[in-house]
Amino acid sequence: MPFNLWLLYALMLKSRLFEEAIAKLWYDGLISGEMHLGTGEEAIIAGIVSQLREGDAMALDHRGTAALLMRGVDPVSILRELLGYPDGLCRGMGGHMHLFSKEHLAASSGIVGAEGPTATGFALSAQYAHPGTIAVAFFGEGAMNQGMMMESMNLAAAWNLPVLFVCKDDGWSITTQSESLTGGDLNERARGLGIPAVEVDGCDLSGIWEASQLAIERARSGQGPSFLHARCVHLEGHFLGFQLLRIARNPLREMPDIALPLTRSILRPRGGALRERAAGLKKVLSAVFSTLRDPRRDSANDPIQHARKTLLSYPVRLNDFEDQIKQEISDVFASALAEVPS
Amino acid sequence: MKTLFFTQAIDDAIAQAMVDDPRIIVFGEDVPLLRRNLLVRFGPKRVRGTPISESAFLGAGVAAAMAGLRPVVELYMVDFLGVCMDALLNHAAKVEAFSGGKWTAPVVLRIPCGGGYGDGGQHEQSLWGWLAHIPGLTVLVPSTPADAGGLMLAALQHDGPVIFLEHKFLSETWLEFLGSGARRTVHYDVPAEGTKGTVPHKWEPIPVGKALLRRQGEDVTIVSVGLSVHHALETAKTLEKEGISAGVVDLRTVSPLDKTAVCEAVAQTGRLLVVDEDYEGFGLSGELAAVVLEAGISFKYARVCTEGTIPYARHLEDQILPNTERIYKSVRKLME
Ligand SMILES: Cc1ncc(C[n+]2csc(CCOP(=O)(O)OP(=O)(O)O)c2C)c(N)n1
Numbered sequence: 001m002p003f004n005l006w007l008l009y010a011l012m013l014k015s016r017l018f019e020e021a022i023a024k025l026w027y028d029g030l031i032s033g034e035m036h037l038g039t040g041e042e043a044i045i046a047g048i049v050s051q052l053r054e055g056d057a058m059a060l061d062h063r064g065t066a067a068l069l070m071r072g073v074d075p076v077s078i079l080r081e082l083l084g085y086p087d088g089l090c091r092g093m094g095g096h097m098h099l100f101s102k103e104h105l106a107a108s109s110g111i112v113g114a115e116g117p118t119a120t121g122f123a124l125s126a127q128y129a130h131p132g133t134i135a136v137a138f139f140g141e142g143a144m145n146q147g148m149m150m151e152s153m154n155l156a157a158a159w160n161l162p163v164l165f166v167c168k169d170d171g172w173s174i175t176t177q178s179e180s181l182t183g184g185d186l187n188e189r190a191r192g193l194g195i196p197a198v199e200v201d202g203c204d205l206s207g208i209w210e211a212s213q214l215a216i217e218r219a220r221s222g223q224g225p226s227f228l229h230a231r232c233v234h235l236e237g238h239f240l241g242f243q244l245l246r247i248a249r250n251p252l253r254e255m256p257d258i259a260l261p262l263t264r265s266i267l268r269p270r271g272g273a274l275r276e277r278a279a280g281l282k283k284v285l286s287a288v289f290s291t292l293r294d295p296r297r298d299s300a301n302d303p304i305q306h307a308r309k310t311l312l313s314y315p316v317r318l319n320d321f322e323d324q325i326k327q328e329i330s331d332v333f334a335s336a337l338a339e340v341p342s
Numbered sequence: 343m344k345t346l347f348f349t350q351a352i353d354d355a356i357a358q359a360m361v362d363d364p365r366i367i368v369f370g371e372d373v374p375l376l377r378r379n380l381l382v383r384f385g386p387k388r389v390r391g392t393p394i395s396e397s398a399f400l401g402a403g404v405a406a407a408m409a410g411l412r413p414v415v416e417l418y419m420v421d422f423l424g425v426c427m428d429a430l431l432n433h434a435a436k437v438e439a440f441s442g443g444k445w446t447a448p449v450v451l452r453i454p455c456g457g458g459y460g461d462g463g464q465h466e467q468s469l470w471g472w473l474a475h476i477p478g479l480t481v482l483v484p485s486t487p488a489d490a491g492g493l494m495l496a497a498l499q500h501d502g503p504v505i506f507l508e509h510k511f512l513s514e515t516w517l518e519f520l521g522s523g524a525r526r527t528v529h530y531d532v533p534a535e536g537t538k539g540t541v542p543h544k545w546e547p548i549p550v551g552k553a554l555l556r557r558q559g560e561d562v563t564i565v566s567v568g569l570s571v572h573h574a575l576e577t578a579k580t581l582e583k584e585g586i587s588a589g590v591v592d593l594r595t596v597s598p599l600d601k602t603a604v605c606e607a608v609a610q611t612g613r614l615l616v617v618d619e620d621y622e623g624f625g626l627s628g629e630l631a632a633v634v635l636e637a638g639i640s641f642k643y644a645r646v647c648t649e650g651t652i653p654y655a656r657h658l659e660d661q662i663l664p665n666t667e668r669i670y671k672s673v674r675k676l677m678e
Pocket of ligand 1: 062104110111112113139140141142143144170173174178238258371394396418422424
């Protein structure tokens with residue numbers, strides 16, 4: 001399959017509009033609990049999922065909605081799942097972190113790192129029973145420090161399994177900057193296990209597409225696993241309503257609730273020496289300031305804007321194209337919301 | 343006395359203990375931000391963040407405890423113990439027995455648990471029965487801010503591994519972080535007395551293994567723990583209006599179980615209803631029946647527990663988690 005920017009742009013835009021509309025449902029209170037979006041990851045997902053064939057498997061993390069949508073799972077059934085309806089994709093049992101589609105061999109997990117063993121097992125079945133098919137694992141950089149992820153990479157290397165390990169690196173594990181707690185370099189870690197590693201920019205659709213094409217070809221032809229490291233930015237932070245982003249977006253409203261108890265704690269008699277307290281305060285402030293300087297706020301990090309730049313050379317076609325996709329997604333929502341089960 | 347929220351009370355008790363005992367350190371994922379008020383008071387040597395490597399940092403916490411520290415290890419949710427169970431099952435729980443009683447691992451695990459806010463079956467389990475099944479582990483499940491602080495202090499003074507479960511529905515902080523995300527468009531029916539309450543100015547440890555009779559009752563004894571205690575109390579009020587007197591025992595500690603308190607109460611009423619948010623089979627509810635039977639007491643028995651995997655959809659959750667309606671029906675049936 002040749003690289004087709006229009007087709008990939010369509011996948012990305014659909015996913016973006018779909019997830020933005022999910023965000024609205026969440027803010028309106030129609031979805032309870034956590035909601036992790038994949039907005040900002042679309043180029044990574046589209047570049048890889050568009051190259052999957054029938055029989056290929058996917059192991060997804062807590063941001064699996066985009067991948068399922070791009071893989072061709074019925075969007076109405078995903079939405080009705082998120083709304084908790086009995087005719088949803090998983091009959092209201094799974095929710096966004098636990099989406100499963102047996103016919104697409106796609107399984108999600110909210111357990112960080114579980115994508116490693118899952119993709120490895122799917123790949124074992126592929127190697128044994130369906131040669132030529134492969135498995136992909138999508139996960140964050142935080143998951144790289146989970147024991148089972150490293151064990152899976154080793155197992156996949158030792159058994160020469162057809163897996164693509166895709167690390168979507170946004171630099172953050174919820175409120176923790178992952179680099180501060182990660183030893184060494186992730187690509188070197190993969191190479192140390194005998195797995196070829198490629199670094200790509202998560203906004204660079206063609207770069208992702210080419211790197212994954214090679215990795216997928218390797219896997220299909222029995223040459224074993226690959227590791228793809230793609231940097232990206234989560235435009236909505238860790239999840240919707242994320243406190244650090246709330247601070248960045250509205251510091252005057254959010255800061256007092258945090259600053260008052262913090263000040264009281266620093267001034268409390270007994271406890272650490274002044275030096276220790278200052279070091280502690282520095283840590284808290286650095287997390288807050290990194291959020292204020294957050295790359296999430298820069299549209300240069302938005303893969304959709306990135307891809308769109310090239311397509312802008314065909315303004316009329318682009319306009320029609322986008323209108324059509326918007327209509328499609330709005331039809332999906334109208335249809336998903338039309339009938340509320342009693 | 344002062345008034346604190348549930349999570350604040352736990353943090354407050356930990357702070358008091360940290361002042362008195364320099365061996366106490368706190369670590370876990372996102373702890374620098376989640377426990378920022380401890381971090382700015384005690385500094386980054388004692389309050390630390392960890393990578394998402396539960397097997398490593400929980401296992402390290404167990405061994406650090408053996409070597410003389412008093413670590414408070416935080417996990418994001420009790421469900422995630424699945425990743426690192428070995429540290430508890432085969433190490434923390436075994437040290438004392440294997441060393442012939444000469445060595446222990448005084449580590450405290452502080453972990454959110456419980457459901458009802460729509461996060462699904464991998465994020466809302468209770469699992470205290472599963473943990474209490476293992477000899478050598480102490481399992482605490484407080485239901486009010488005052489108990490939470492007092493039991494945390496006891497945990498920090500205890501000479502073996504303690505699992506301290508903090509119900510997310512009682513914790514304003516967790517419910518906002520994971521449930522509402524600061525929205526006003528979702529509603530959670532949180533019990534007022536569980537989420538906020540008066541606590542002592544200076545914390546005193548609440549003895550481990552001591553249940554509390556929260557309500558006297560003549561006709562039936564409801565034994566419960568954690569969030570469900572509040573559902574039981576609310577139902578008892580309704581039943582009172584209908585002439586049924588239901589007593590409520592709050593276990594507070596799942597292991598070791600306060601057998602005496604349970605047996606005394608059931609001996610008086612002759613009826614036991616267990617309300618347990620953990621799974622029904624092979625757990626706390628069956629254990630309580632066994633304990634009372636072994637004591638030779640004759641009684642009628644029923645249980646309201648979590649039936650199967652917890653669904654994501656909130657209306658489905660309501661059907662399988664314990665709630666006032668299910669408790670009410672069970673008591674009425676026991677009274678027939
Ligand atoms: C085993 C386990 N530990 C902790 C968590 C809580 N948790 C959920 S997402 C997350 C951060 C994951 O970071 P990363 O892997 O980088 O993915 P991202 O969310 O940034 O996409 C954590 C710690 C979990 N779900 N599972």
